[in-house]
Amino acid sequence: MDTSQPLVMTLPARPSRDEVNRLCARLGAAPPGEVVCEVGALGGADLAAVDALARLKLAAGRRGHRIRFEGAGPELRALLLLTGVAETLGL
Template sequence: MDTSQPGTRRPLVVTLTARPGREEVERLCARLAAAPPAEVVCEAGALAPAGLAAVDALARLKLAATRHGHRLRVEGAGPELRALLRLTGLDETLGL
């Protein structure tokens, strides 16, 4: 992580591909485990289609972030993914 001003850190940014596989999610979770506690921005704009695999990936990242003292914020989620997250009750958990 870079520092933009003394004493402040820029968020750690993780980006999910269109169809994240188990290996990708595990790699991103390991990256969170290795990083000092920080704000994490998860770029979800590429997730397509908005299905349960996308929901699973976001839920796993949220769990890993919380376990390691990070605050996760999801950005770029499209309307279909947002609707699916609302239906599963994860919209509030993910801060959408």
């Protein structure tokens, strides 16, 4: 795998726990490096989305990745601020 390019992942509109587990496994299989996770497809700003982002952030950190979330809409950003995790997630 070319580690000079970031690993790019896309979070689906309504990620199930299994889908998030698969993305976390993908992080585990990749050598440590930069990860870009596109979250613009998330269908709504709800606590399931917050949970998915937090789980990906934790999994990335545990495996030595630097993860960056891109494309968060205003509703998701507002919810992340309200829940107190926006800064932790870098949003």
